Each structure stands twice: as structure tokens, then as C-alpha cells.
Amino acid sequence: MKPAHLPHAQPPAGTHESAPPPGDRQSAPFPGENGTMSTRAKLSLAEVALALHEEQVQARIVHYKAELETSPELDAITAQVVAELQSLQAAVAKVTAQSQSGAPDRGQVEIELITNLKIILTRLFPQGRLASFIERKLGEISKRFARLFFASELHEKMAGGKKEPKQMRSADQALYHVFARAEPDLTKALEGFEYVGPEILPRAKEVLQALVKDYRNKFLGWTTPELNALVKILNEVLHAFFTKELPPAVGELAWEVVREARLAEGKMQGGYKVAVDAFPAFRQAFERRFLNRLVTFAADAMLLQVSAREGKFRKETIRFVAEPQIFSDVCDVICDAVYDSLYNDGFLDLPQDWRACLSTSLP
Numbered sequence: 241m242k243p244a245h246l247p248h249a250q251p252p253a254g255t256h257e258s259a260p261p262p263g264d265r266q267s268a269p270f271p272g273e274n275g276t277m278s279t280r281a282k283l284s285l286a287e288v289a290l291a292l293h294e295e296q297v298q299a300r301i302v303h304y305k306a307e308l309e310t311s312p313e314l315d316a317i318t319a320q321v322v323a324e325l326q327s328l329q330a331a332v333a334k335v336t337a338q339s340q341s342g343a344p345d346r347g348q349v350e351i352e353l354i355t356n357l358k359i360i361l362t363r364l365f366p367q368g369r370l371a372s373f374i375e376r377k378l379g380e381i382s383k384r385f386a387r388l389f390f391a392s393e394l395h396e397k398m399a400g401g402k403k404e405p406k407q408m409r410s411a412d413q414a415l416y417h418v419f420a421r422a423e424p425d426l427t428k429a430l431e432g433f434e435y436v437g438p439e440i441l442p443r444a445k446e447v448l449q450a451l452v453k454d455y456r457n458k459f460l461g462w463t464t465p466e467l468n469a470l471v472k473i474l475n476e477v478l479h480a481f482f483t484k485e486l487p488p489a490v491g492e493l494a495w496e497v498v499r500e501a502r503l504a505e506g507k508m509q510g511g512y513k514v515a516v517d518a519f520p521a522f523r524q525a526f527e528r529r530f531l532n533r534l535v536t537f538a539a540d541a542m543l544l545q546v547s548a549r550e551g552k553f554r555k556e557t558i559r560f561v562a563e564p565q566i567f568s569d570v571c572d573v574i575c576d577a578v579y580d581s582l583y584n585d586g587f588l589d590l591p592q593d594w595r596a597c598l599s600t601s602l603p
Contacts, residue, residue: 350504357494360585367487374482377573382471384569389467392560406556410462416455477541485537493529500525514588535567
């Protein structure tokens, strides 16, 4: 059963207790009994979300590079061409350096970088208005949120450090977990029988899988109203973050990122354009500062709304709201779009493999 407000959201097929639940990290903080988190817990949550996002980025890059076809002959030719290009670039750089009166003022470079980044971020995150690219990305964030919610629901234990078992709230939920646990053993038992025809065993397996799927969908359908309410809260919180909380801070954000990534110390291209080799440091600094602000604001705002609706949300749902993957997904979707804008506006160059792996989805 699909949630009414999320027509493309699908529950994760074949998910059961053998797979690690979302946020299955001993260090991941979670709300207290009163549905609140301390400042230290929120900063810790931001760090966990950042680490999780970095793992996903590296996994995407490895997956993308693994699909590239190579050969020793092609590698040798490529290496020769690269060496020739590097030699030519070194010669050009030497001539350019000789023709210049002196090295650029790094202080001035830093000021220009901060100013240019602030101007672009001000356009991307205008005060009091949601930018069109954010409106488009909220739909993708909602779909990821729904998939994450379904995956969390299909596990018998709650997220967070204590891993408390969930209470069964419906017969469909209990029967799903029973069949999900027993499915491997039941499949083995079916394979141990003798059949008069080769078509019977595959059909028996199909019936068993359909039975598990049916109880899973009935159970998830029971949670859909709660999911729809959570998605509404998430969209409201993100709308407030991008229109009220973040816009006044873009100048400070630009200053923090340029200083932390030490962009003024790197090679400049085309005036004050950030070169490819400086992008990894820029990305890490930007996402760390972005996530710190996002988690500090959004975790509190979501928990406040969820906790205020007493009796409407279950304990495991309140625990789910502090799931690090939620904030990692928001960072992933929004920051990728920001990098594209910074690239199109001439602020930075993006590595070719980075841009290619953005369109490569993991299986």
C-alpha cells in the first residue's frame, strides 16, 4: 500500500531483521523520554550524519569507478597523454609566473572568495522565499524519507543506542515478523519435498513470498497516516530552515567554509575560481557546516512538533525522527544541487568522476 501523499514511495522489498536497521550505530544519539535532545547530542547527531553521508559518497564513487572499462594498452596511452599534458601545463605555468610581477595577495583572494560564495548562496537561499530548486528537491527528500521510514518500521527493534524491542500494535505487524523470521526455514522445508512436476516448487515459493509481502504491505499501510503526518512536518521544518534560519547565516557560512577549506591557499583558475583539486576540502567543509546548522534547527523543530501531538505518534516514531540518515539524505540532495549551481556560476570546478558518479545509483 502506497502513502497517499507520496505516490512513488515504495517499501523496501525483502527487508527483515537480518539487515541492519537505519541508524544502527552505537554512537547515534536519540531523544530522551520527553522527546528532546541536548546540544551535545545534536552536535553528535550532526557528526554521525556527516560520517554516514561521507560513506555513501565514497561508495558511489567506488561503484562508479568499478564500472569503467579499462585495459593495459588504454592505460598506457592515457598515462602518456596525461604526462605530456602535465609537462605542457608546467611549461605554461612557468612562463605565466615569469610574466607576472608577483604572487597574488592571499588575503585579497580570501575576501573575494568569501564575497562571491556569499552572493551565490544568498541567491540560492533567499530570505522569506523558497528557491525553485529547493521546491523541486523537497519531493525527492520526501521519497527518501518515506523509504527510510518503511525500512525502520520493518525492524523489530527501535533505532538508537538501546535497541529496545517494539511492541506489536496489530496482528498484521506480528504476522509479518513471524513470517519474515521463518521464511528462510520455510523455503528450505519446501525445497526438501519431492514434487510430481518441476513447476510446483517455484509456485510454492511464490505463494510464500506473496504471503510475506501481503502482511508486510498491510502492516505498512497501517502506518501510512503517521508517515503522511511526518512528511508534512518534515516539509514545514525544511521550509522554515531554508527561508528563515539559513538565509541570515549565509555570510557566516561562506566565511567558515572558505577559511576551513583554506581555499585561498590553493591554485586559482580564471581569477578566483576554485580549482578541481580544492573541491574535496571545500565539499567537506561545506557539508560539515551545513549539517551542523540543519541538525541543530531541524531536529529540535521536528521533535517539538512530534512531541506536541501527544498520543498521535508512537515512541519508536519519536526515536526515528532523530535518525541520522534523514539529515544525511537532505545534505546529499541539497548539496549536490548547490555544487551544480556553484559550478554553473563559475565559482568552482567539479571533478569529472564526481559529476559522473552523481548519476550512478547503487543497486
